[in-house]
Amino acid sequence: MALPALAQDKPVVGVSAPLTGYFEILGEQVEAGARTALGDSSAAELVVVDDECSAQGGAGSADQLIAANAALVIGFPCIEAFDAAMPKLAEAGIPVILLGVRAEGLSEQRSDKNWPLVRLAPRNQDEAEALAAYLRSAWRTVNFALIDDGTLYGRQLVETVRFLLEEFNLRPVFTDTYRPQLENQVALVRRLQKAGATHVVIGGDAYDAAVIGKDAATIGVRLTLAGGSAFIAPPSDGTLPEGTILVALPDWIEREPARELAENLPETTIVDEGYFVPAHAAMQIALIGIEELDDAGRIPLGALVGRTFDTALGPVRFADDGNLTRNLFEVFVVEDGQPVPVSGAGNTGAIR
Numbered sequence: 191m192a193l194p195a196l197a198q199d200k201p202v203v204g205v206s207a208p209l210t211g212y213f214e215i216l217g218e219q220v221e222a223g224a225r226t227a228l229g230d231s232s233a234a235e236l237v238v239v240d241d242e243c244s245a246q247g248g249a250g251s252a253d254q255l256i257a258a259n260a261a262l263v264i265g266f267p268c269i270e271a272f273d274a275a276m277p278k279l280a281e282a283g284i285p286v287i288l289l290g291v292r293a294e295g296l297s298e299q300r301s302d303k304n305w306p307l308v309r310l311a312p313r314n315q316d317e318a319e320a321l322a323a324y325l326r327s328a329w330r331t332v333n334f335a336l337i338d339d340g341t342l343y344g345r346q347l348v349e350t351v352r353f354l355l356e357e358f359n360l361r362p363v364f365t366d367t368y369r370p371q372l373e374n375q376v377a378l379v380r381r382l383q384k385a386g387a388t389h390v391v392i393g394g395d396a397y398d399a400a401v402i403g404k405d406a407a408t409i410g411v412r413l414t415l416a417g418g419s420a421f422i423a424p425p426s427d428g429t430l431p432e433g434t435i436l437v438a439l440p441d442w443i444e445r446e447p448a449r450e451l452a453e454n455l456p457e458t459t460i461v462d463e464g465y466f467v468p469a470h471a472a473m474q475i476a477l478i479g480i481e482e483l484d485d486a487g488r489i490p491l492g493a494l495v496g497r498t499f500d501t502a503l504g505p506v507r508f509a510d511d512g513n514l515t516r517n518l519f520e521v522f523v524v525e526d527g528q529p530v531p532v533s534g535a536g537n538t539g540a541i542r
Contacts, residue, residue: 201483202235203228203476204260204284205469206251206275207267209240216243216267216465220289223469224264226455227502233477234261241271248274256282262479262489264310264472265289267465280305283488287472289465292316297511306491308508310472312439312518317418318350320437320519324532325351325391325416326358328435332414333386335364337378338393347418348393363387370398379406379413388412395420400428407431419519422529434524440531442467448502471501 205224207217221238228236237258241251248271255263256278263279266272267290279286285306288296292314300307325334336352338344345367352362364385368378379402382390390413392399399415406413416435430436442448448467478499479489498507507515522529 200232200235201261201480201487201489202237202255202258203473203480204255204258204263204265205236205238206241206248206255206263206265206271207238207465208243208247208271209238211242213243213268216290219465220265220267220469223466223471223502224473226451226466227470227473227477231477233480241266241268241275243268243271245270245274247271249278251275252278255279255284259487260284261483261487262287262476264469264476266291269293276305276307277303280307283486285489285491285494287475287494289468289472297513300512306488308491308494308512309514310468310475310503310506311514313513314346315350316517317437317519318347319354320517320521321347321391321416321418321435322351322354324435324437324521326355326360329389330358330360332389333363334360334389334391335366335382335385335387336362336391336393337364337366337368337382339370339395339398340367341370341394343418343420344393346393348391351391368394368398370394372398372401374405375402376405376409378402379409379411382406382413383411389414390416392417395427396423396430397427399430399434403431403434404428429527430524432524432526435532436522436524436529437519438522438529439518440520442503445504447500447504451502467502471499471503471506474501475499475506 205221207220208214209217239251239254241247252275262285264287266288269291272291288307288309290311292312294314336348338348364382364387392415399417399421403415414433415431419438421436422438443452479493482493484490495508498505509515521532523532
């Protein structure tokens with residue numbers, strides 16, 4: 191059922207996220223982050239709607255937020271809901287701060303369809319770019335290989351890393367697509383050894399990396415492994431070798447300024463997972479944008495693009511294409527079985 195339009199004593203900031211069903215926890219994180227950022231402020235009214243993480247739910251959430259005359263909407267951790275909602279919100283002139291969709295083609299859609307949209311989330315390519323930026327200096331003098339597990343994620347990660355390294359005249363001594371989820375990868379390790387590779391980028395998950403590392407150690411082949419966020423996995427997937435390099439999004443709540451924020455919140459607040467900190471940052475941005483409402487009662491896109499916002503994520507800025515000017519991925523190295531941030535690697539926190 192659509193929400194009635196609110197009396198416009200103060201502008202409405204809408205939140206669209208799944209509040210029921212399998213992805214309910216994501217909605218809880220988004221709502222908690224937004225409400226915490228709003229706090230006791232009287233600058234805006236918060237309207238939270240359930241997009242069900244589905245196309246039908248996304249279309250319904252857009253209708254409700256249009257009826258509520260939202261000045262801006264934050265949320266949409268699920269692409270299905272976003273795809274259905276964005277055209278409706280754009281037609282109504284309501285801008286969106288997107289929290290969860292990483293698809294590369296979104297920038298082109300935004301431009302072609304003139305969507306009032308900014309993305310407070312990394313692009314798919316950011317992961318590979320962060321890894322390649324680190325490796326092109328750290329691995330400049332080593333023989334490295336590029337292997338993938340044949341999945342779309344694995345192939346795209348490795349191909350993007352390959353392209354970015356070749357721009358700096360760094361070329362692999364070996365490339366291959368391996369069979370994933372095997373209990374034994376000795377044959378692959380032998381092929382890497384024969385090619386002279388001492389360092390390996392793996393477009394695959396933690397299980398395969400653990401097996402490759404274990405088999406290499408068993409037969410006395412020294413390999414340094416590197417990979418993406420798929421290396422973050424529960425202990426049941428195996429143990430990554432010491433010195434393994436990986437790129438992933440940091441645990442924001444363990445970083446300043448979010449850590450200080452969490453210390454001052456009630457213990458019952460959902461802060462330790464997922465979208466709490468990004469949603470908090472999005473609401474902080476919305477509250478600043480509200481100071482520049484246009485004649486229609488919307489936050490103009492120009493109030494969001496090209497300026498630096500101090501948020502729970504640190505400083506962020508949106509470029510003209512709506513994407514962040516900062517890569518949120520960081521580089522980690524495995525020490526004592528745990529990923530530890532590599533000092534000075536990446537550009538998290540830096541505005542370009």
